[in-house]
Amino acid sequence: MTRTLFILNDAPYGNERVYNALRLAGALVNKEDQHVRVFLLADAVTCAKAGQKVPEGYYNVQLMLRKLLQKGELAMCGTCMDARGMTEAEILEGVRRSTLNQLADWTIEADKVLVF
Template sequence: MKTLFILNDPPYGTERCYNALRLAHTLLEKEPEAEITVFLMADAVIAARKGQKTPDGYYNMERMLKRVLAKGAVLLCGTCMDARGMTDDDVMDGARRSTMDELGDETLGADKVLVF
């Protein structure tokens, strides 16, 4: 099964990104053959910024996205990156800049689309 997660909220301050990635991890554990794609839009693109430092005991979006990357894909809206002053050099290894056109293709190819 192919599942597309579309995340919009900032990585910290709300728990929507956190909960979306928790669900993605659960799906990967329950169905090892699952295909997971996470598309980050709006303020969620900041979740893929490399070198995040969070307090001990606090979740870290970069580490959570790395778990998805082990078996899936993490795509960032290029327009949203530009609007927030992010460059490709700011993005964690494995994640990459994408487009609305690619999001359209991912949406059409997915069995399920979950929006957070």
């Protein structure tokens, strides 16, 4: 099994880095013998904010994360959450608050690490 770790740094909207990272992660998670993990750092923690409302026809990062959660793992930096005033009550179910130590462990365990 190939283990791929995605590390996302950017806000969910404004550029397409997160969108493209989640598209790739979504494609990989549906392939045979793939294990996908996504770790949200910095402004990317806002990707996991529940209740996102976007204009009709625009991609919705919340929906993309929900699909990933069906087969993959998602975690987010607790320090980054705190810096942005986010609480665990505001995040999508299934995404867990985590630490840099967890990211270090996931990095060691990964066969591939992609940073967006």
